[in-house]
Amino acid sequence: MLTEKKHTEPNQFRIAVIGSGPAGISAAISAAAIGMEVDWYDKESRPGGKLNDYHQLFPDREFADLVLDDFTGKADSIRIKKHFGTTITRIESANGQNVLYSNTEVVGRCDSVIVATGFDFFDARIKEEFGYGIYDHVITSPDLEKILKTGHDQLKKGGIAPESMAFVHCVGSRDQQIGINYCSRLCCITGIKQAIEIRELFPSCKVYNFYIDIRAFGSGYEELYRQAQEKYNIHFIRGRVSEASENQQNRIVVKAEDTLMARPLKVTVDWLVLLVGMVPSCTQVSVNQAQCSDPETGFYQLQNPFAGSGLEKPGIFSAGACGGPMSIPEAAASGRSAAIEAWQYLTSR
Amino acid sequence: MSKYWKEYQKEIADDNYFYVRSCIRQNFFPGAENLFIDILRNKLGKTVFEDADHTTCTGIGYHTDIVPLETTMTVVSRQFALMMEKGYENLVVSCVTSFGLYSEILDMWKHNPELKKKIAGYLAEATGRKFMEPKNMVHASDILYKYRNDIAAIAKHKLVNRHTGEPLKIVDHIGCHYAKTFPERGVGGAEFPQVLTGLITAWGGQTVDYPERRHCCGFGFRNYLVQENRGYSIAQSKIKLESMKPYEPDLMVANCPGCAMFLDRWQYTLEETEGSIYGARGRKIPVVTHEELAGMVLGYDPWEIGLQTHQVEVEDLLDKIGIDYNPELKYADRKGNLIGEPEMIQHHLC
Numbered sequence: 001m002l003t004e005k006k007h008t009e010p011n012q013f014r015i016a017v018i019g020s021g022p023a024g025i026s027a028a029i030s031a032a033a034i035g036m037e038v039d040w041y042d043k044e045s046r047p048g049g050k051l052n053d054y055h056q057l058f059p060d061r062e063f064a065d066l067v068l069d070d071f072t073g074k075a076d077s078i079r080i081k082k083h084f085g086t087t088i089t090r091i092e093s094a095n096g097q098n099v100l101y102s103n104t105e106v107v108g109r110c111d112s113v114i115v116a117t118g119f120d121f122f123d124a125r126i127k128e129e130f131g132y133g134i135y136d137h138v139i140t141s142p143d144l145e146k147i148l149k150t151g152h153d154q155l156k157k158g159g160i161a162p163e164s165m166a167f168v169h170c171v172g173s174r175d176q177q178i179g180i181n182y183c184s185r186l187c188c189i190t191g192i193k194q195a196i197e198i199r200e201l202f203p204s205c206k207v208y209n210f211y212i213d214i215r216a217f218g219s220g221y222e223e224l225y226r227q228a229q230e231k232y233n234i235h236f237i238r239g240r241v242s243e244a245s246e247n248q249q250n251r252i253v254v255k256a257e258d259t260l261m262a263r264p265l266k267v268t269v270d271w272l273v274l275l276v277g278m279v280p281s282c283t284q285v286s287v288n289q290a291q292c293s294d295p296e297t298g299f300y301q302l303q304n305p306f307a308g309s310g311l312e313k314p315g316i317f318s319a320g321a322c323g324g325p326m327s328i329p330e331a332a333a334s335g336r337s338a339a340i341e342a343w344q345y346l347t348s349r
Numbered sequence: 350m351s352k353y354w355k356e357y358q359k360e361i362a363d364d365n366y367f368y369v370r371s372c373i374r375q376n377f378f379p380g381a382e383n384l385f386i387d388i389l390r391n392k393l394g395k396t397v398f399e400d401a402d403h404t405t406c407t408g409i410g411y412h413t414d415i416v417p418l419e420t421t422m423t424v425v426s427r428q429f430a431l432m433m434e435k436g437y438e439n440l441v442v443s444c445v446t447s448f449g450l451y452s453e454i455l456d457m458w459k460h461n462p463e464l465k466k467k468i469a470g471y472l473a474e475a476t477g478r479k480f481m482e483p484k485n486m487v488h489a490s491d492i493l494y495k496y497r498n499d500i501a502a503i504a505k506h507k508l509v510n511r512h513t514g515e516p517l518k519i520v521d522h523i524g525c526h527y528a529k530t531f532p533e534r535g536v537g538g539a540e541f542p543q544v545l546t547g548l549i550t551a552w553g554g555q556t557v558d559y560p561e562r563r564h565c566c567g568f569g570f571r572n573y574l575v576q577e578n579r580g581y582s583i584a585q586s587k588i589k590l591e592s593m594k595p596y597e598p599d600l601m602v603a604n605c606p607g608c609a610m611f612l613d614r615w616q617y618t619l620e621e622t623e624g625s626i627y628g629a630r631g632r633k634i635p636v637v638t639h640e641e642l643a644g645m646v647l648g649y650d651p652w653e654i655g656l657q658t659h660q661v662e663v664e665d666l667l668d669k670i671g672i673d674y675n676p677e678l679k680y681a682d683r684k685g686n687l688i689g690e691p692e693m694i695q696h697h698l699c
Contacts, residue, residue, distance in 0.1 A: 128354060128532070128540040129563075243540075245560040248595060253560040 010035030013346045015339075016100055016108055017041065018088045018285060019116030021049025022328045023320020025071045026335030027114045032078040034343050039108050040080050041100070043087040043283060047072055049118050053142060055149040057328060058193040059220030064149075067328070083107065090286045093313050096349065112342040115285055115300065115311070116319040116335060119278040122172025122180070130168065130274055131244045137252050138244060138272045140171075141190050148194070152201050155271060161202040162270035166254050167191045168241045169211040173277035182297050184277030184325040188214050189221045191275045192228045199232040208235045208267060210256050218327060237265075244272050278325040287313045299324045308341045309334060314349075317342055357528075357538035361495040362485040366397045367437035369428060371444030372405050374606035378638055380655025381606075382443055385489055385640040392503060392647060393496055397441075400431045408446040412570045422468045423475065425454050430472065430480035438484035441492060445605035448488045449526025452534050455482060488527060490604035490639040494536055494544045497551035505648030508554030510599070511671040516555035517599040520634070521545035522566060522589075522612060524605025545602055548639060552646045561592035566608035567615060586615040590627040590634075597629035600666055601636045612636045613660045633661040645672060652678055 013036045017028040020042035028040045046052070048071070054064035086107055092099045093113075100108040124132035124140050131138045139147075147154045155162055169191055173184040188211065195207045214236070216225045228234045239257040247253055252272045257264050280298035284291060292311045294301040300318040303310050309317045319338035320331035366389070370382050389395040407424050410416035432440060442448040458465035472478055493500065508517045523542045528535025537543030540563060546556045567586030572578045589612070593601075603609040613636040619625045620633065628634040636659065637645070644654040645667075651674045656663045667674055680690050 125354070125356075128538060131540070134354075134541055243563060245562060246558060247560050 008347045010343070011037055013037065013112070013343075014039065014110045015112045015114065015342055015346075016088075016098070016110040017114045017116060017319075018100075019049065019118055019320070019322070020044070020047035020084070021051060021116065021118045021320060021331065022071065023118070023322075023326075023331040023335035023338075024049070024114075024116035025075055026332040027116055027319045027339045028080050028335075029071075029074050029078060030336045030339035031114070031342065032080050034339065036343065036346075038080045039083060039110060040075075041083045041086050041088050041108070043085070045085045047075065047082075047084065050142070051328070053146050053149065055145050056193065056197065058189045059218065059224045061193070071332075087283060088285050089283075090289070091316065093288055093316065096315065098315065111346055112315045112317070114317045114319050114335070114338045114342060115322060116331075116338075117281045117283055117285060117322045119299075119321040119325070120281050122184075122276040122279050124171055124274045124276050126178055127171055127175075127274070129243050130171065130241065130272065131246070131252075132274055135244065135246045135250075135252060135272075137246075137250060137270060138274065140274045140276045141167075141187065141194060142276065144194055144273050148197060155198075155202070157270065162198075162205050164206040164208070164267070164269040165195075165198055165271045165273065166208040166210065166241075166252075166267065166269045167195055167273045167275055169209065169214075169275050170240075171274040171276050172279065174212060180277065180279070182325070183215060185215065185217065186325060186327055187275040187277055189216055189218065189224065191273075192216070192221075192225050192234075194273065195234045196224070196228050196232050199234060205270075206235065207232075208237055208254075208269070210237050210239055210241050210254075212240065213238070239265075278321060281322060284322065287311065287316055292316075297324065309338045310341060310345070315342070315345055317345075354538040354541050354543075357532055357535060357543075359487070359491070359534060359536055360485060361487050361491050362439035364395050364439075365437060366395065366439050366441040366492070367432040367435065367483075368397050368399045368441045368489075369403050369406075369443060369447065370399065371442075371447060371606050372409075373446075373610070374443050374638070377606050377610045377658075378641065378655055379658060380653065381638050381640040384644045384649065384654045385443070385493075388500070388640070388643055388647065389492065393499060398435055398437055400435060402431055403428060406444070406447040406450055408444070408450045409570060409574070411450060412446070413574055419468065419471065421450070422454055422457075422464075423471045425451060426468050426472045426480045427476060427478060429482060430476070430478040432483065433479070433481045438481075440483035440486040441489055442486065443489050443606075445488065445524030445527045446607065448486075448534075449524075449530055451486060452531050455486070456531065458482070488544075488604065490527075490544050490548075491536060493639055493643050494547045497548050500643055500647065501551045501553075504552060504646040506646050506670050506672055508549065508552045508642075508646065508670065510669045512669065516553055517669065518557050518596060519549045519554045520557045520559070520562075520593050520596075520598045520601040521549060522562075522601060522603040522605075522608050524603065524608050525565060527604060545604055545639060548642060549602065552642070557593060557596045557598050559593045559596050561589045564589050564592070566603070566605070566611050568605075568607040568611045573611070582611065583615050583618060586611055587619060587625075590616065590619070590625075593634075594627045598634055599669060601634055602639060602642050603636065604639045606638065609636050609638050617660045632665060635659065635661045635663045635666045637663070645670065648672070650674070652681070 016039045216222045239259045241256045243255045317338040319335040407416045407421045411421040528539040532539040567582045572582040616633045
């Protein structure tokens, strides 16, 4: 008796990748490299996600534009069908087929989906004691990144370089008061990198970093932290900032407690930078009306984190920081992994 | 840039208020609460009811661990019962401590309905009463905030220095228990509240945003009520006063009776102990409550509303605004008989 041969030709499978940050780009490239038909969606009109707004990347200080060019160059050299400027709001999944919706409109059908919708930055206005959105000279780390990218002269007042600047770690991370208990992992190293950049741009500027504890976990992170102290003389103060306010010169008065010295302190700075954490993206896609998110963190919940990046619904995979705080290399690796897992799923079902 | 959070706006009932007085406000600023009621009834045409059976909320006793929580809750449930019995649903609280305490109790009951049921049992056992939670609960300063533009429309004076034409520079101070526990219950939230700033700007003044704006006034129950800790109390007031001094404020306004009291009285103490004066031109900074500020712009007689009971004299301020007053009647009773002047109240000029 003849048995029907299971089809395993890659181009017979159609896969959708939602999101075009590092994870989405890597997933789309990898899926196309395997030979699958790839439909690539992003709500923006150009790829890259938040990478478009970054200046330099830690720990090696590579320019974000070059990293992005490398990513997009590879994506352009391979056959991927792009649907940029399309916001996918939900997926209806049944019998191994997935229908993609943008609100009520059907915009695509596919055999498998990789969701790589990334993250949002914590809205620093919620920690209102820091005065973000109230005082002009209180900014967030992504704000500073944009300033560094578009022209650091914006940090000068009347053409005069800032005398002092402070960074506040863990704004919107590890904070029971606002219900965000997890660590965003990358804020510490972002603060270290940005503090070094400020010292390079304005050598006479004093820089203070207020931290709970420094979590420099990645390759090269600890080295950069040491360099920040030894070479750049950045003051790392262990203690939470309790309040920021403005004086008559529009400088920011920062109150904190130095928990190593067991003393309260007050320092006046020209700029206060809030190192904001990562929170689930407001554009998370629902699957069959369910959010598929971890009830504690709100990020996508993997069905079995030890086994792979699959969500609860078969054939739908998570890649990158939509599953939790993640660095760019980790997000890219996660995207590649999701593409392979999708391929394995499609060929084994 | 906005100096307050627009996100925090609260519902404030239009009319038909059940008003509960403050133990400390009616002692420290004896004219303020009658003034508030008069403004609501006779200037804004609102219905305000007060109940002679209303008692303390036990707030200070609660915060000093003298009164157990269940007792405090039972007393508060009795206030709610009085309101319900008189047919009112909108509670207006004079005291910031009471407002914070009522808010805290309502929140505890929301999260623990069994506790509310237990308190209802205590109230029934002790008094035979039943109660309902208020439909709308606000602080008295919220009502003035809601009707700030109506008051501006009928005001006789603006918060403007008539000699210079400049807006008066006014420090606003919000009681901690107004919104620091429950930011959503305060207009503008906890850190950048709008409730008093709204009054100041609507009536022609200018808010002073100084570094220690959000610092405690220095009252702090444990700081003040335990005599050995009073050094902490005055130290906190001093931090605030030193911070606002460079801005040369014309006056301070506070919505908490404790804050108004301490920012007023400690200026005298600091002058006596250290020779420190924090106002411009060697003068201290007058402190008024939100009701008194409204009374001033509406043209009430300063002595009728009790401004002579403040430690820091207000005559300079009245002259700046252009409010008429009779110096001869400052320390007269309601029949015009002089009752005697307090000692050591003259300006201490540098």
